[in-house]
Amino acid sequence: MIKLYDTRLRQKVDFEPVEPGKVAMYVCGPTVYNRIHIGNARTFISFDMIRRYLSWRGFEVTFVQNVTDVDDKIIKRAGEEDRTAAEVAEEYTRLFIEDMRAAGVQDPDIRPKATEEIDTMIALIERLIERGHAYAAEGDVYFDVRSYPGYGQLSGRDVDEAESGHRELRADGQGLEDRKRDELDFALWKGAKPGEPAWESPWGAGRPGWHIECSAMSEKYLGLPFDIHGGGADLVFPHHENERAQSECACDSTFANYWMHSGMLQIANAETGETEKMSKSLNNFLLLHEVLEQVRPAALRMLMLQSHYRSPLVFGEQRVNEADAALTRIENAVRALDWLLEAGTPRGEAALAPETAEGELSAVLDAAALTDRVAVLRANFAEAMDDDFNAPAALGEIFSFVSDVNALVADATCLSAEEAAAGRAARDAIVELMDVLGIDVTAAEARAAYPVEVVALAAEIWPAMTATTPRLPWLTCWRPAPPPARRRTGPWPTACATAWPPSASPSRTPPRAPA
Numbered sequence: 001m002i003k004l005y006d007t008r009l010r011q012k013v014d015f016e017p018v019e020p021g022k023v024a025m026y027v028c029g030p031t032v033y034n035r036i037h038i039g040n041a042r043t044f045i046s047f048d049m050i051r052r053y054l055s056w057r058g059f060e061v062t063f064v065q066n067v068t069d070v071d072d073k074i075i076k077r078a079g080e081e082d083r084t085a086a087e088v089a090e091e092y093t094r095l096f097i098e099d100m101r102a103a104g105v106q107d108p109d110i111r112p113k114a115t116e117e118i119d120t121m122i123a124l125i126e127r128l129i130e131r132g133h134a135y136a137a138e139g140d141v142y143f144d145v146r147s148y149p150g151y152g153q154l155s156g157r158d159v160d161e162a163e164s165g166h167r168e169l170r171a172d173g174q175g176l177e178d179r180k181r182d183e184l185d186f187a188l189w190k191g192a193k194p195g196e197p198a199w200e201s202p203w204g205a206g207r208p209g210w211h212i213e214c215s216a217m218s219e220k221y222l223g224l225p226f227d228i229h230g231g232g233a234d235l236v237f238p239h240h241e242n243e244r245a246q247s248e249c250a251c252d253s254t255f256a257n258y259w260m261h262s263g264m265l266q267i268a269n270a271e272t273g274e275t276e277k278m279s280k281s282l283n284n285f286l287l288l289h290e291v292l293e294q295v296r297p298a299a300l301r302m303l304m305l306q307s308h309y310r311s312p313l314v315f316g317e318q319r320v321n322e323a324d325a326a327l328t329r330i331e332n333a334v335r336a337l338d339w340l341l342e343a344g345t346p347r348g349e350a351a352l353a354p355e356t357a358e359g360e361l362s363a364v365l366d367a368a369a370l371t372d373r374v375a376v377l378r379a380n381f382a383e384a385m386d387d388d389f390n391a392p393a394a395l396g397e398i399f400s401f402v403s404d405v406n407a408l409v410a411d412a413t414c415l416s417a418e419e420a421a422a423g424r425a426a427r428d429a430i431v432e433l434m435d436v437l438g439i440d441v442t443a444a445e446a447r448a449a450y451p452v453e454v455v456a457l458a459a460e461i462w463p464a465m466t467a468t469t470p471r472l473p474w475l476t477c478w479r480p481a482p483p484p485a486r487r488r489t490g491p492w493p494t495a496c497a498t499a500w501p502p503s504a505s506p507s508r509t510p511p512r513a514p515a
C-alpha cells in the first residue's frame with residue numbers, strides 16, 4: 001500500500017485511487033512569461049518522479065498539466081517588449097517544453113492551454129453564479145468566499161488569516177477591491193482593459209482569473225473527484241485553496257482526494273556558506289536552462305532526489321558536484337557489470353586460452369547470494385518509495401546494493417551461465433530502478449563517466465600491450481575484467497565524493513579489446 005502525505009489532512013494516509021489501478025493527477029503548470037527557474041524545476045521533477053513510480057507500481061496514470069498563457073505578467077512583459085501577449089506566451093510555452101524535456105521530465109498526457117479553454121471556464125463561472133457562490137460586478141465576476149464553509153481547510157488558515165493573504169495579493173496591483181462585496185472574494189473573470197487580450201462572455205469582454213483555469217481544466221480532463229492534485233508549496237494559498245473552493249461549490253463533489261506539495265528550493269551562498277532564498281534582489285536567481293549548461297540533467301535530478309520532495313532543498317556548486325560523483329558511482333557499477341558480462345564467454349569452453357588449465361580459474365561470484373541481494377534491493381526500494389515517495393531512502397538502497405555488488409563481483413573473471421544470469425539481473429535492477437527515478441544510467445552521457453579520450457587511448461594501446469605482455473590469468477577470456485572494487489568508507493552520501501572507480505584515472509580503466 002502506498003502512503004502519501006496529504007497537505008489538507010496534514011498527515012500520511014493510505015493512497016486509494018478512485019478507480020482501482022488508475023491514477024488521475026493534475027499538477028499546475030507554468031505561467032509562460034519567462035524561462036522557468038530551478039525552483040519551478042524542482043516541483044516538476046518531483047512530480048515526474050512520483051508519476052514514474054506510480055506507473056512502475058502498475059497504475060495507469062493520467063497526468064494533466066495546464067499552461068497559463070493569459071495572465072497579468074504575460075501582458076506586462078508583452079507591453080515592455082512591444083509585442084502581443086500571445087507572442088510572448090507562445091515563445092515561453094515552447095521554451096518551457098524544451099526545458100522540461102532537457103531536464104528529463106516526461107510530457108504530460110494532456111497539456112491544455114488556458115486560452116483554448118475559455119468556454120469551459122465561462123460555463124463553470126455561470127454554474128457558480130447560478131448556485132449563489134459568485135456574483136458579477138461591473139464586468140468582473142467574483143467568487144463569494146464566505147459562501148463556502150470549507151474555505152481555509154487546505155491551507156490550514158481561518159478566514160481572517162486568509163483575508164490578510166488576499167490583501168497581499170491586491171498589493172500586487174490587481175486593483176479590483178472596489179467592486180468586491182467582501183475583501184476575501186477573488187476574481188473569476190476580469191473585465192477587459194484597453195489593449196489587453198479579451199474574450200466575449202455573458203459579463204462583457206474580459207479574461208479569466210488564474211484560479212478558475214485549473215478548476216475548469218482538471219474537471220474537464222479528469223472528472224471529479226480526481227486522485228492527486230499537486231504543485232509547489234507556494235501554491236497552497238491562495239491558488240489551491242481557491243481552486244478547491246470553486247470546484248467543490250460548483251460540483252457538490254470533493255475536488256481532489258489527495259493534495260501533494262513539493263518543498264521550496266534554497267541557494268547555498270558560496271562565500272558565506274549560508275542558505276538563502278532564491279531571488280532576483282540577491283542576484284542568485286537561477287534559470288533551469290542556464291544551470292543545464294553547467295550541470296548534466298541526470299546530476300541535477302540526482303541532487304533533487306537526494307532530498308525528500310517535501311523537504312527544503314539546498315542548491316549549490318558543491319552539492320551539485322557531490323550529486324554528480326554519487327551518480328557516477330552508480331554508472332560505473334553498471335559499466336563494470338557490463339564489462340564482466342561482455343567478457344562472459346562461458347567458463348570452460350572454447351575461448352579459454354589453451355595454455356591455461358581450467359582448474360586455475362577461480363570463480364568467486366556467488367550467484368545465489370547475488371540473486372538474493374537483487375530481490376532484497378527491489379523489495380527495499382519499493383518499501384522506501386511506498387512511504388510517501390522517499391527517493392533519498394530509495395537511492396540509499398541502490399548505493400548499498402552497488403557496494404555489495406562491487407564486492408560480490410570483485411574477483412570474478414569468466415562467468416558460468418548461472419553467474420552471468422545473476423550478474424545480468426543485478427545490472428538490470430540498477431538500470432531499471434534508476435529509470436523509475438528518471439535517470440538513465442546507460443545514457444550516452446553516462447558513459448562519459450570515463451573520459452572518452454581515455455577509452456580511445458586504451459583501445460589504441462591494447463594491441464601493443466597484448467603483444468608485449470605475457471598473458472595474465474585474468475585475461476583468459478580474452479577480455480579484461482573490471483578493476484577490483486574499492487569498498488567505500490564512511491556513510492553515504494559523504495562517501496560520494498570518492499566515486500568508485502576514480503573516473504579520471506587511466507591506470508584503473510580496463511582497456512577494451514579491439515573488435
Ligand SMILES: [Zn+2]
Pocket residue numbers: 028029214239243
Ligand atoms: Zn493551478
